[in-house]
Amino acid sequence: MLSERRLEVLRAIVQDYVGTEEPVGSKALTERHRLGVSPATVRNDMAVLEDEGYIAQPHTSAGRIPTDKGYRLFVDRLAGVKPMTAPERRAIHSFLDNAVDLDDVVGRTVRLLAQLTRQVAVVQYPSLTRSTVRHVELLSLAPARVMLVLITDTGRVEQRMVDCPAPFGEASVADLRARLNSRIAGRRFADVPQLVQDLPDAFESDDRGTVATVLSTLMETLVEETEERLMIGGTANLTRFGHDFPLTIRPVLEALEEQVVLLKLLGEVNDSGMAVRIGHENAHEGLNSTSVVSVGYGSGVEAVAKLGVVGPTRMDYPGTMGAVRAVARYVGQILAES
Amino acid sequence: MLSERRLEVLRAIVQDYVGTEEPVGSKALTERHRLGVSPATVRNDMAVLEDEGYIAQPHTSAGRIPTDKGYRLFVDRLAGVKPMTAPERRAIHSFLDNAVDLDDVVGRTVRLLAQLTRQVAVVQYPSLTRSTVRHVELLSLAPARVMLVLITDTGRVEQRMVDCPAPFGEASVADLRARLNSRIAGRRFADVPQLVQDLPDAFESDDRGTVATVLSTLMETLVEETEERLMIGGTANLTRFGHDFPLTIRPVLEALEEQVVLLKLLGEVNDSGMAVRIGHENAHEGLNSTSVVSVGYGSGVEAVAKLGVVGPTRMDYPGTMGAVRAVARYVGQILAES
DNA sequence: GCTGGCACTCGCGCACGCTGAGTGCCAGGC
DNA sequence: GCCTGGCACTCAGCGTGCGCGAGTGCCAGC
Numbered sequence: 001m002l003s004e005r006r007l008e009v010l011r012a013i014v015q016d017y018v019g020t021e022e023p024v025g026s027k028a029l030t031e032r033h034r035l036g037v038s039p040a041t042v043r044n045d046m047a048v049l050e051d052e053g054y055i056a057q058p059h060t061s062a063g064r065i066p067t068d069k070g071y072r073l074f075v076d077r078l079a080g081v082k083p084m085t086a087p088e089r090r091a092i093h094s095f096l097d098n099a100v101d102l103d104d105v106v107g108r109t110v111r112l113l114a115q116l117t118r119q120v121a122v123v124q125y126p127s128l129t130r131s132t133v134r135h136v137e138l139l140s141l142a143p144a145r146v147m148l149v150l151i152t153d154t155g156r157v158e159q160r161m162v163d164c165p166a167p168f169g170e171a172s173v174a175d176l177r178a179r180l181n182s183r184i185a186g187r188r189f190a191d192v193p194q195l196v197q198d199l200p201d202a203f204e205s206d207d208r209g210t211v212a213t214v215l216s217t218l219m220e221t222l223v224e225e226t227e228e229r230l231m232i233g234g235t236a237n238l239t240r241f242g243h244d245f246p247l248t249i250r251p252v253l254e255a256l257e258e259q260v261v262l263l264k265l266l267g268e269v270n271d272s273g274m275a276v277r278i279g280h281e282n283a284h285e286g287l288n289s290t291s292v293v294s295v296g297y298g299s300g301v302e303a304v305a306k307l308g309v310v311g312p313t314r315m316d317y318p319g320t321m322g323a324v325r326a327v328a329r330y331v332g333q334i335l336a337e338s
Numbered sequence: 339m340l341s342e343r344r345l346e347v348l349r350a351i352v353q354d355y356v357g358t359e360e361p362v363g364s365k366a367l368t369e370r371h372r373l374g375v376s377p378a379t380v381r382n383d384m385a386v387l388e389d390e391g392y393i394a395q396p397h398t399s400a401g402r403i404p405t406d407k408g409y410r411l412f413v414d415r416l417a418g419v420k421p422m423t424a425p426e427r428r429a430i431h432s433f434l435d436n437a438v439d440l441d442d443v444v445g446r447t448v449r450l451l452a453q454l455t456r457q458v459a460v461v462q463y464p465s466l467t468r469s470t471v472r473h474v475e476l477l478s479l480a481p482a483r484v485m486l487v488l489i490t491d492t493g494r495v496e497q498r499m500v501d502c503p504a505p506f507g508e509a510s511v512a513d514l515r516a517r518l519n520s521r522i523a524g525r526r527f528a529d530v531p532q533l534v535q536d537l538p539d540a541f542e543s544d545d546r547g548t549v550a551t552v553l554s555t556l557m558e559t560l561v562e563e564t565e566e567r568l569m570i571g572g573t574a575n576l577t578r579f580g581h582d583f584p585l586t587i588r589p590v591l592e593a594l595e596e597q598v599v600l601l602k603l604l605g606e607v608n609d610s611g612m613a614v615r616i617g618h619e620n621a622h623e624g625l626n627s628t629s630v631v632s633v634g635y636g637s638g639v640e641a642v643a644k645l646g647v648v649g650p651t652r653m654d655y656p657g658t659m660g661a662v663r664a665v666a667r668y669v670g671q672i673l674a675e676s
Numbered sequence: 677g678c679t680g681g682c683a684c685t686c687g688c689g690c691a692c693g694c695t696g697a698g699t700g701c702c703a704g705g706c
Numbered sequence: 707g708c709c710t711g712g713c714a715c716t717c718a719g720c721g722t723g724c725g726c727g728a729g730t731g732c733c734a735g736c
Binding site for chain 2: 696697698699700
């Protein structure tokens with residue numbers, strides 16, 4: 001177990017390193033923090049911290065920098081979440097309030113987050129699985145061609161073309177539309193399959209095949225679209241990454257283009273709280289020198305999607321976490337209102 | 339007027355520089371190309387080319403590199419468009435053929451283009467202005483709340499919520515839906531305003547206000563959505579940019595995040611042909627060291643949107659132009675089929 | 677257990693000199 | 707008149723050597 005003072009030293013190292021981007025030495029530490037002890041003592045503490053794997057020297061006779069393990073301890077035990085200041089909160093509100101539709105909300109959120117944290121922001125579109133159905137629409141485009149439009153309570157719209165096995169009259173379309181809506185409007189997506197299970201039985205045998213086709217397309221939409229879309233922004237902030245440029249940045253850019261990777265990344269958040277994955281804690285190799293701060297957001301109590309930022313492990317964790325949390329909360333409110 | 343041989347020298351310089359990324363000298367030129375003259379002669383030609391502003395020396399006693407003006411001449415007079423090979427074409431076809439919807443088509447196109455050219459790809463979603471209306475749908479969500487859904491012939495769907503000034507009955511909704519569709523289905527967006535101008539007159543005075551509101555929302559959708567969405571990809575290729583990294587790449591990343599800038603960039607294409615903007619020919623300052631190759635694509639004869647790539651001025655122009663053109667053509671075909 | 681002192685390490689920056697690719701110019705030849 | 711070989715010149719890049727200073731580890735003393 002590390003003594004109180006040693007933890008204090010670690011905290012000071014993290015803070016200084018994040019601020020200066022340079023290895024921090026014992027003397028500088030005592031000058032910039034009121035540790036109440038001499039550099040020599042700090043040196044001893046540092047030696048211990050290094051033995052334990054919390055800090056490391058890039059080379060002999062240089063200062064120390066935190067390791068992933070050091071950042072982990074810092075985040076878990078030494079740092080709180082820095083709340084946004086009142087002006088910052090006001091700025092967030094006024095920026096997001098002007099959004100006109102879902103795309104706009106997500107777009108604004110991503111820009112806002114990138115700007116606040118000066119890092120790369122990732123925002124997932126509200127997920128369908130936990131949403132509820134606002135409305136289902138069927139349009140007859142041709143005798144055997146129907147368009148299925150699904151509208152969610154988060155304002156998202158999905159459409160699919162359905163080729164029917166047999167001609168499907170306008171009256172039948174209207175009938176199916178009415179029945180579908182009366183059954184599933186306002187219900188959760190997860191419950192839909194069960195609710196429409198016996199729908200084909202209500203139709204004449206000629207139409208049953210078509211009804212079944214439409215329903216299975218509906219299910220597909222629900223399932224397929226669970227692999228969500230997301231939006232990223234602030235990639236220009238990658239340039240602030242470090243000195244050894246192309247090597248660090250390339251795999252990160254590559255990872256950011258792989259939606260699958262990003263979704264998995266965000267997916268690792270457990271619903272309730274905020275998740276911070278530091279350096280090698282990220283499964284994806286290209287992100288081994290980055291940290292990811294993510295959190296769920298939603299219109300109700302439950303999260304419908306995730307958002308977060310990706311930055312260098314050397315980041316201002318309290319500030320970043322504060323910004324991410326504040327933005328997530330307010331986006332949730334916006335979604336609930338609309 | 340430059341002699342034939344001097345043009346040949348310029349071509350050789352461009353080709354070598356694009357290949358090696360290093361300033362090319364007179365001796366290397368005569369070795370790698372069959373110019374039929376000695377290095378000394380080439381040196382004289384180079385001096386002339388430099389006087390005319392087609393090439394430049396990064397510093398004394400270094401080889402020459404092409405200037406923007408040099409690349410311009412190269413593109414205009416010395417280089418053709420390099421057609422894709424048969425295997426490449428097959429790869430394009432099979433990759434795009436598997437797309438399931440419009441989002442997927444655009445997503446695949448952007449990845450394909452980035453991969454083929456090893457540069458940053460930008461694809462604009464098919465524009466609404468030149469598209470035609472496939473269907474308009476009105477959904478009554480509440481007594482005084484209607485959702486407007488617009489479906490285009492390119493498969494794009496836009497939706498808007500309309501708050502009505504007065505309650506609007508189901509029957510009226512159905513009536514308006516039917517009238518709207520009979521008038522504008524299959525028509526070009528540009529013609530819509532004129533076609534629906536007198537629609538309110540057909541309704542009872544109670545409903546006229548609502549009808550007018552719906553129509554004006556429809557117009558807004560047409561206009562607003564003319565500022566198109568686009569998708570970019572292959573940003574990881576930016577790392578291949580050059581040696582003086584952060585300085586070059588940062589403004590480019592920033593420009594790429596500004597949709598407005600990109601749209602303007604693509605907008606500069608005149609409908610028919612391919613556009614190549616080299617270095618300082620780009621209005622946006624951040625893109626002064628990049629070239630943009632763009633072209634329109636569409637399902638018919640006319641272009642409905644643009645696509646292109648952004649790369650260093652030192653790029654393989656014939657190859658890039660070939661890839662861009664081939665992809666644009668095939669995407670057009672895909673859209674026409676669906 | 678903290679502290680001041682001290683010897684040691686080593687990365688960084690800088691000056692220096694060499695090398696070689698590349699140039700410009702010139703006199704001679706086809 | 708244009709091309710060519712020769713020659714002197716320039717200069718970026720690279721390797722070497724050196725001094726500085728930040729930072730360390732260790733130890734004796736309080």
